[in-house]
Amino acid sequence: MTVGLFIPCYVDQFYPNAAIATLELLEKLGVEVVYPSRQTCCGQPMANSGFEHLTKKSNNLFIENFRGFDYIVAPSGSCVLHMKDHLHSGKYPNETEAMRGKVYELTEFLTDVLKVDKLKARFPHKVGLHQSCHGQRGLKLAQMSELVAPAFSKPEQLLSMVDGLELIELTRKDECCGFGGTFCVAEEAVSVKMGKDRVMDHLQHEAAYITGADMSCLMHMEGILRRQKSNVKVVHIAEILNAQEI
Amino acid sequence: MSSRDSILAAVARNQPEHIPLPEIPAFFSGETDVLEKFTSVAVSIGSKVFRVKDLEEVKQVLLKEYSGARRIVSAFPELADIGEVYIAPATDPHTLANVDLAVLPAQLGVAENGALWVTDVQLPMRVLPFICQYLALVVPQKNIVPLMQQAYDVIGAQEYGFGTFIAGPSKTADIEQSLVLGAHGARTLSVFLLE
């Protein structure tokens, strides 16, 4: 099995450790991983801003980078959802359908494809899990609080395999953090307020770390935490699942 | 073209291809004791519920509960000794503004939401259950159904000019979500489940 590693642009640029952890974790689990070096951005920021018609080139680039792999895995629910929902190509019309089905967010790849049931990881801290909306409501990584349906959570399932980790309960377990792509600057006031409220929920429940499957939400919350001079840190879930802290 | 015709033409032009009407599935009710369920839901929405043997017992409860009521109107000849039992059809509904207590029959009740079905076939005046200060509805116990679905099965193609489900006293929470009973309609609802 060969996996093409799909690293969101901002993760590449600002959070290489999340990408390294994803790579190492997959390798530890016996997967052959290749990172196609010509990747840039999946086009989501443009598309969500109403400019989906400008994403033709990034779609083609994505296909050129990732065709030929058995799976495409990314440490981001949001970018994965975008490719699953909106990958189109006039240039490669026959390849988009199959590629959409091969794109996986990291945690769902671990639980659903690799069927991971144990991990050699240790992270002895109080951790709050932020359920990013696109992963949760889009990819259904966890049951949504609005629905009358049985509970499940793929990220929680994985976190429960980590030695020493104490997962905190939140008052609002799947409220949006307010990042929302360009929403974070176009609607700055509400975006920040949503972020502050989300962070507060984690702080009130004494989280030492806030984790999640989407670095973009974490980047937004980190920006708020750091402005508040808080000691609470954000960490991508891959880094916890790959952690070897003593 | 009249607006009617232009609207209809636009709708015909723009509506999507026919999508079939679904069958309504048999929804899950799961209630073993509908009277129990009705009572607990009705109480939770502010109604008072009494299980009674007959109208005589209804009368006794009303006399105790509403001892201050001056004008009482009912649709039951059996209650003639506590209030008016006849409102002439030509009556100006405004003259009912001073009714304290109205005692009316309900055809059926719904366990899942504590609602009672009342129509103008039984109502002396449409406004009566709304304009009275206090309302009492009497329903046979055997006419309590689990869900709205069954309620509409019973109602079927029933003929009426006006019908209403009444669930509890009139209420509002418009001011800061604080629940206040007695908005514009009846301040209380007493439900009598008749054996």
Added chain:
Amino acid sequence: MKETKDHAALAEAFNADEPRVNWHDETLWFIRQKRDKAAHTVADWELLRETASQIKHNVLSNLHDYLLQFEANAKANGIIVHWAADAAEHNRIVHEILQKHGVKQMVKSKSMLTEECHLNDYLSEHGVEVIDSDLGERIVQLAKEPPSHIVLPCIHKKKEEIGDLFHEHLGTPAGMADPQVLTEAARQHLRETFLTRRAALTGVNFAIAETGEFVICTNEGNADMGAHLADVHIACMGIEKIIPERKHLGVFLRLLARSATGQPITTYSSHFKKPREGHELHLVLVDNGRSIQLGREDFRNSLKCIRCGACMNTCPVYRRSGGHSYHAAISGPIGAILAPNLDMKKNADLPFASTLCGSCSNVCPVKIDIHDQLYKWRQVIVKEGYADTKKTLGMKAMTQAFASPTTFQLAGKAGRWFMRHVPFAVSNKMNPWYKQREMPAPPKESFGEWYLKNRKKKNE
């Protein structure tokens, strides 16, 4: 002035008072929680939603025939049916009915359609006084404001502010802010209104094609008090409010109040089939853009809406920006997908007032794909040229930059490229990101660089 401000600006103004935002958010979240609790009492809630959704799909696909069927049955019942192509015609029809009866004062229960048509303003310009009888609507009417929520019109107002309004207009004691006392004062004041008005206008929640009857749901009993006391009852409805058969109420009435407020059903669900003996019952069927929306394949499902307001209560943006920030009669997520149909230019900002979190679609009792429609409206608005020029240029530049892997990789030190090309990633005071958030600290190398050093050679 208000007209020219967009959602972001109005939301920013709302956020100037953070404790108030907290209060607003908590109040609406409380209702969302009540909704969750009520939904969980129905074991097959999701099946119920699905059924309602399918019925509504059928309605939209057969609306022409259902309208004719409804009209014929309503007429046979003695209801006088009118058709209004737009808001202006709707207002004119209502006014003509009032003129015919020499009515100068009317009582009105909740009708978002009349808000959409700005009926109150129209009638007042024509010398007709309208008193709104829903408590929340009466409060915003006294405050000379539009409702901020379709179910909870004055949810943005604190009880002290309502106390002040009532002190001024209804003579309650100064400083009195007890909801019980204020509600009682409104009851007395509006009872007088009900008893003296000869015309009553109401909205419509559902109209049944099979029987020609219509249903109005209220908790207060105000629609009934108005309609059963007045000589003339005028009911106004959008053409999408039709449902096929009476038995379908057994589906919709189970969903409506649970979704709206968490109640198992509204206190009153009144079925109006025939006029009262010797009185007139008018029904106005209003299009006002609905038939156009019906033709928009991506957006027609917005017409399934039963106006429960659940999408507003759950919306993390609505809760923190307030209903008035949407500057449209219907606010929140549903308003944001309805309003661009009526005026794309004026409402071009609304589909962007969302993080696309998707909670709205999940609570919607008729399963409208609200957040997907928000995404699709964004595409339409940009294509139609209603996005602002600065944004368009920025997006084009960003797209260009991303399309070239070489410039992306050769940008040098990690983060630098990004900070040049991506709108939020600039550390200066002019940048909205930086106003209340720190920038991520650029690492010493990007993942691409790390990979080249640590894996690439190994792999090749």
